[in-house]
Amino acid sequence: MRARLSSILQRTGIDIPVSRIEEGIREAHLRKAVEAPIVVEAQRRLPHDSDFTDANELLAALWNLTIPECDPKLDRRMLEKGPIEKTLLRDMSRVIEDRFLKNGMPDPQAARPAMRAAVQEWLDAPQKELGGRTPRRAILDERRSLGNPQEEVGFDVGVGVFEPTADEQAARKLLDEGKAALLEGRAEQAR
Numbered sequence: 092m093r094a095r096l097s098s099i100l101q102r103t104g105i106d107i108p109v110s111r112i113e114e115g116i117r118e119a120h121l122r123k124a125v126e127a128p129i130v131v132e133a134q135r136r137l138p139h140d141s142d143f144t145d146a147n148e149l150l151a152a153l154w155n156l157t158i159p160e161c162d163p164k165l166d167r168r169m170l171e172k173g174p175i176e177k178t179l180l181r182d183m184s185r186v187i188e189d190r191f192l193k194n195g196m197p198d199p200q201a202a203r204p205a206m207r208a209a210v211q212e213w214l215d216a217p218q219k220e221l222g223g224r225t226p227r228r229a230i231l232d233e234r235r236s237l238g239n240p241q242e243e244v245g246f247d248v249g250v251g252v253f254e255p256t257a258d259e260q261a262a263r264k265l266l267d268e269g270k271a272a273l274l275e276g277r278a279e280q281a282r
Contacts, residue, residue, distance in 0.1 A: 092156075096149040103146075105136050109153075116154055120161035130154070138259075173233040179226045183246065186213055210246055 097109045107129065115129030130150055137143040172180070190209055191202055214227040221229045227244045234241055272281035 092149055092152055096146060096153070099137075099142050099146045099149070100133065103136075103138055103142050105133060107133050107136075112150070113153060113157060116157050117161055120158060127154075171237060171239055173237050173239075175233040176230045179230060180246065183210060183213055183226070214244060214246075 093109045093113075096112075100107060100109070112127075112129050112133060115127040119125075119127035119130075133150070134143070134147065137146055187206055187209060191206060215225050217223050217225050224232070230244050231242065269281040272278070
């Protein structure tokens with residue numbers, strides 16, 4: 092996992108060693124913080140593509156793996172997420188994206204309380220795909236079946252602003268010009 096994260100960081104030109112990220116995560120755990128500044132910095136510098144998605148999963152895993160080091164009393168089973176919980180987390184992310192990010196990026200700090208409220212609303216809304224259960228109930232049922240004693244179900248949502256790279260800006264401009272040419276009936280120029 093560390094090697095894979097290191098590879099992504101190197102490939103994307105981010106000069107932050109994984110050991111420094113781990114150190115920052117441990118410091119955050121000891122302060123009982125919900126995020127580590129070095130992780131936020133790495134996320135900010137990652138291109139918003141598959142590398143971003145892969146790196147975020149690895150950063151989350153690294154965060155969870157270092158919790159027991161900082162809190163030895165923690166039952167490790169509480170960190171294990173089953174397939175239902177993982178699927179529901181992805182579903183929740185899509186719901187938040189659709190509700191808050193479709194029409195542009197909100198101010199991250201101003202949007203955070205509304206996003207937290209939306210997460211709680213989503214957790215407690217029965218879903219037909221879950222046989223009428225709420226996501227909260229489905230997660231707790233799965234945890235119980237896996238021997239995970241954690242009874243608290245809560246997720247924090249954050250929004251970050253990604254500045255497009257020069258290549259992304261150029262690609263967006265070409266795409267917009269191509270769409271405009273197609274709409275104007277100039278198919279040859281749209282290529």
